[in-house]
Amino acid sequence: MAKTLVVVESPAKAKTIEKYLGPDFAVRASFGHIRDLPKSDLGVDVDEGFTVTYEVPDDSKKHVAELKKAHKVSEELVLATDYDREGEAIAFHVATLLGVDPERAKRVTFTEITRDAILEAFAHPREIDLRLFDAQEARRVLDRLVGYKISPILWRRVRPGLSAGRVQSVAVRLIVEREREIRAFVPVEYWSVDVRLAPDGDEHAFLARLTQIPEGRLAASPDKKGIVLATEAETGTHAERLRRASYRVTKVERKERKRSPAPPFTTSTLQQEAARKLGFGARKTMSIAQRLYEGVDLPGEGTVGLITYMRTDSVNLAESALREIAGFIRTEYPSGYSLAEPRRYRTRARNAQEAHEAIRPTSVLRHPGRVGGALDRDQLRLYTLIWQRTVASQMAEARFNQVGVDIEASVDGLTYGLRATGQTLLFDGFIRVYREGRDEGPDEDAEARLPELEAEQLLRMLDVLPEQHFTQPPPRYTEASLVKTLEERGIGRPSTYASIISTIQDRGYVRLQDKRFFPEDVAEVVTDKLVEHFPDIVNVNFTAEMEEDLDEIAEGEMGRVQVLREFYDPFHEALERAEEKFERYVEELDEECPRCIEEGRTP
DNA sequence: CAGTGAGCGAGCTTCCGCTTGACTT
Numbered sequence: 227m228a229k230t231l232v233v234v235e236s237p238a239k240a241k242t243i244e245k246y247l248g249p250d251f252a253v254r255a256s257f258g259h260i261r262d263l264p265k266s267d268l269g270v271d272v273d274e275g276f277t278v279t280y281e282v283p284d285d286s287k288k289h290v291a292e293l294k295k296a297h298k299v300s301e302e303l304v305l306a307t308d309y310d311r312e313g314e315a316i317a318f319h320v321a322t323l324l325g326v327d328p329e330r331a332k333r334v335t336f337t338e339i340t341r342d343a344i345l346e347a348f349a350h351p352r353e354i355d356l357r358l359f360d361a362q363e364a365r366r367v368l369d370r371l372v373g374y375k376i377s378p379i380l381w382r383r384v385r386p387g388l389s390a391g392r393v394q395s396v397a398v399r400l401i402v403e404r405e406r407e408i409r410a411f412v413p414v415e416y417w418s419v420d421v422r423l424a425p426d427g428d429e430h431a432f433l434a435r436l437t438q439i440p441e442g443r444l445a446a447s448p449d450k451k452g453i454v455l456a457t458e459a460e461t462g463t464h465a466e467r468l469r470r471a472s473y474r475v476t477k478v479e480r481k482e483r484k485r486s487p488a489p490p491f492t493t494s495t496l497q498q499e500a501a502r503k504l505g506f507g508a509r510k511t512m513s514i515a516q517r518l519y520e521g522v523d524l525p526g527e528g529t530v531g532l533i534t535y536m537r538t539d540s541v542n543l544a545e546s547a548l549r550e551i552a553g554f555i556r557t558e559y560p561s562g563y564s565l566a567e568p569r570r571y572r573t574r575a576r577n578a579q580e581a582h583e584a585i586r587p588t589s590v591l592r593h594p595g596r597v598g599g600a601l602d603r604d605q606l607r608l609y610t611l612i613w614q615r616t617v618a619s620q621m622a623e624a625r626f627n628q629v630g631v632d633i634e635a636s637v638d639g640l641t642y643g644l645r646a647t648g649q650t651l652l653f654d655g656f657i658r659v660y661r662e663g664r665d666e667g668p669d670e671d672a673e674a675r676l677p678e679l680e681a682e683q684l685l686r687m688l689d690v691l692p693e694q695h696f697t698q699p700p701p702r703y704t705e706a707s708l709v710k711t712l713e714e715r716g717i718g719r720p721s722t723y724a725s726i727i728s729t730i731q732d733r734g735y736v737r738l739q740d741k742r743f744f745p746e747d748v749a750e751v752v753t754d755k756l757v758e759h760f761p762d763i764v765n766v767n768f769t770a771e772m773e774e775d776l777d778e779i780a781e782g783e784m785g786r787v788q789v790l791r792e793f794y795d796p797f798h799e800a801l802e803r804a805e806e807k808f809e810r811y812v813e814e815l816d817e818e819c820p821r822c823i824e825e826g827r828t829p
Numbered sequence: 830c831a832g833t834g835a836g837c838g839a840g841c842t843t844c845c846g847c848t849t850g851a852c853t854t
Contacts, residue, residue, distance in 0.1 A: 235847065255849090257847085257849060258846080258847035259846070260847095260848095262846095262847095263844090285848095286848095308847080311846095313847085316847070316848095362846095365845080366844090369846085370843095370844055372844065372845095373844020375843095377842080377843035377844075380843085381841095386842060387842050389843045389844070390844080391845070392844075394845090520849095537847085719846060719847090721845095722847090725845090725846090726845095729844095
C-alpha cells in the first residue's frame, strides 16, 4: 500500500497518466481550481497587504473530499497540475488543503502526455514555485478588485446586474468602437477597368487590369497610393480610348510561389476554423472537442481519447507525434509530400503559456474514416478538421506557377499600362489534405489561367469592362474574429474565450445577429463611462502590461504587494472620483408601461 | 372597515481562470 497520490487537473488526464505510471501510483483529478475568493464578498484586505480570504466553493467540496480520502491511504503526494501559473496555484492550494506544507510539496510538470515525457518528469520532481504562485494570486486579486469595485457603480448609476472586468469590458469596447467606425464610415466611389484581350482567336481570351493612365499610376483602391478613378465620366473617357487602342505585351514574368500549411490548432484557431468551415459557435466547438478528448468507445479498442487537450495556446507537437505523422505521410502519400525534417511552428499569440501541446489527434492512424462509426455527425466533422489540419501541418509546401504580364495600350499618342496575373498549381503538397478557411477577402490560391504569352506579342482587344466599386466599412465582429482579436492582444485565455462571448451577451451588452455582434445602447453608455473614469483598465494594452508585472513577480524582481499597491492606489482614486462624478444614466424605454396605458396616463 | 399607496429597509446583482457534469433556456 505504499502508494503515491498524484494530483492532476483533468480526470481524463488522470486516467492516461495512471496507465503510464503503473500500480504504485494513484492519480486523481482536482477538477480545476478547488479554492477561490468568496463569491459574495471582496475577500481582499486592501489595507493589510492585500491579504486574501480563501474558501472552497460548494462545487469543489466533493473533489476536495475525494482528494483527502485518497491522500489518507497514500504515503506521498505529487502535484502534477498544469505547467502554468494557474496550475502552480492549484498545486499550492491542493497541498495546503491536504495539510502538506507547500514549501515541501513535490511538484512535477510536463507539456506532453506521452509515456516518455511523463516518466522523465517523474524522475525529476521539483518544489512548488512560490513566486509563480504569488503572480497568480496577484492576477486573481487584481481581477477581483476591478470586477467587484467597478460593477456596483454600474448597478447604482446605470442598471442593476451589470458588470465590468479586465477582459469583458475590453471585449465590449472593441464591439462598440467597431460599430462607431461603421456608423462614421462614408463609402467612397471608385472605378476599375478590365480589358478582355486575346492573342489570336477568342478561345484564349483573358482579363487585364488597367494600372496606368497617361497621368500616372492608378491606385488599387482609394486607401492605397496612386490616382483614383472617382467618377463614371472620368472612367468613360479612358474606356473610350482603350476601345480604340492597340495592345502589345511588354514583359512576361514567371516565378514560382510557395505556400506553407497553417500550424496545428490552438483553442483560438480551432474555434475560428470551426466557425468558418462548420458554422459552429465557440461554445459548441468546445463541448464537442471535450467529448473527443474524454474519449469515445471504439470497437476493439475500448474507450479512447481521440484528441489531445483542447484548451491550449501552443502550436507544438510532441516528438512522438511528429514521428508518427511523418511515418503516416511516407506510407500514405507519394514521396514528394513528406518532409525531410519536421516543420516546427512558433506561437504568435502574446501571453502564451504553452502548458500543453497543440490540439491534435492522439494518433493520426485513427483516420476519420476509421472512427466515423463511433461518432455523431458533428463530432466527426470536428475530428476530421483536427486530423486534416494536423497531418497537413507536416506535409510539403504547395507550389504555384505565377505569371505576371505587363501590357501597353497605345492610342492618340497616349500610353496606358495594364497587368494580367495568372496562377496555376504546380504541386498541391499539403493542400491535398487541408486548406485553411478565410474570413473576408479574396482567395489567394485561386487558379487563374493565362495563355502562353511573350514580350512584343500583339493582342486583340475584345471588350473594355469598367466597373463601379465602393469602399467597404470594416466588418462587425463574429465570435471567431472577436476571439482572434482578443488572443492577439493577449486578453483572455483558452479556457475563457467561449465564456467571454456568453458573458457579454448575458449582461445585455451585445447581441449576435446573423452571426455578427451588435452593441446595445447600454454597451455604448457603459463603455463611454469606463473610458472616461477608468481609461487604463479598459485600454486594450492593460492585460499585456499586467502580464509584464506578473512576469516580474514570477522572476522575483517585484513583490506581489508592490505590484498590487502600484495598481490599486491610482485605481482607488479613480473609484472615488467615479463615485462622485459618474452621473446617473436614465434609460429611455422603447415600450410604454402597460399599466399607464390601461389607466389612461402618459408615462 | 377594506383597500390602496407612499415610504423605508434589507438583500441581491459582480470579476477571471481552472475543471466537469447537472441541468431545464
